Amino acid sequence: MDEPVVLVERPAAGVGLVRLNRPRALNALNGPLMDGLMDTLAEMDRDSAIRCMVITGSDRAFAAGADISEMAQATPAEMIEMAFIARWERLRAIRKPVIAAVSGFALGGGCELALACDLIVASESAVFGQPEINLGVIPGAGGTQRLARTVGKALTMEMVLNDRRLTAVEAERFGLVNRVVPTADYLDAAVTLASQIAARAPVAAQAAKDAVNVALETPLAVGLAYERNQFYALFSTEDQKEGMAAFLEKRAPSWQGK
Known part of the structure; x- marks a missing residue:
């Protein structure tokens, strides 16, 4: 029988780990x-026992790109019908923080997948790039947009126009x-970071994630209004009362996620 294309682990309390598992194809991102x-x-987003998630691949490849064999002969209508890009968009609906643990190749769709996560922990061997220009297309799952918002216009232009690739240090x-951590340690470092986030107030963590994402997508005045409303709304939660009581009583808080 074929191995599952994703492997699931719970490496620490409150942490869910999803491992891409197409090693022979360098984790090329196909539909399945x-x-x-x-x-x-x-499913993890609905699980109250999980408060932060990690996506990883192998030491050699996080994901070397989208699976070109699925789309090489496709028409525009067929691409729309297979909802290829919509699969990436589902990550936007995840409420809890998601960390990409990246080693080796993160190219094309693999780079876009990492960019769509909330944080990235990279091994020393990680390589990021958007080489779609070599195939006669452009990034289609957020590469031009998220890169420009992250590294700026000049470097994004060089990456998408001339296949410039970034080392982990760059x-x-x-x-x-x-x-950036040694390759032997990158996944442990990502899980440690996830564990630290999972130990924070869960509802506040989700609100913080939303507010930061709004900052990237709206004018400042809109973002400030959203942040202010989220701040006030958290005063209706049990965790806010617990967190402030614990601070005043000089003890560790006990978060309930409510």
Whole structure:
């Protein structure tokens, strides 16, 4: 029997880990893999025991791109019908924080998948790029948009027009990744970060994630209004009362996620 295209683990309290599992194809993102990934993330999002998620691949490849064999002969109508890009968009609906643990190739759709996550922990061997120009197309799952908002116009233009690829160190310098660690340690580092986030107030973490994303997508005045409303709304939660009581009583809070 074929191996599952995604492997699921719970490596620490409050943490769900999803591993892309098409090693022979360098985790090329085909329909079944993306469906399996997004279905798993949605299930974890509904699981109150999980408060932060990690997506990873292998040491050699996070994901080397989309599976070109699925689309090489497709028409525009067929691409729309197969809802290829919509699979990436499902990640936007995940409420809880998602970390990409990236080693090796993160190219094309793989780079876009990492960009769609909330944080990125990279191994020293990680390579990020958008080489779609070599195939006669452009990034279609957010590459031009999220890259420009992250690393700026000049570098984005070079990446999408001339296949410039970023090493892990360059990606950290340009603000694309949160941290770079040795390849032997990158997944442990991502799980540790996820564990730290999972230990925070869950409802507030989701509100914080939403507010930061709104900052990237709206004018400042709209973002400030959204942030203010989220801030006030959190005063209706049990966690706000617990967090402030614990601070005043000089003890650790006990979050309930309510």
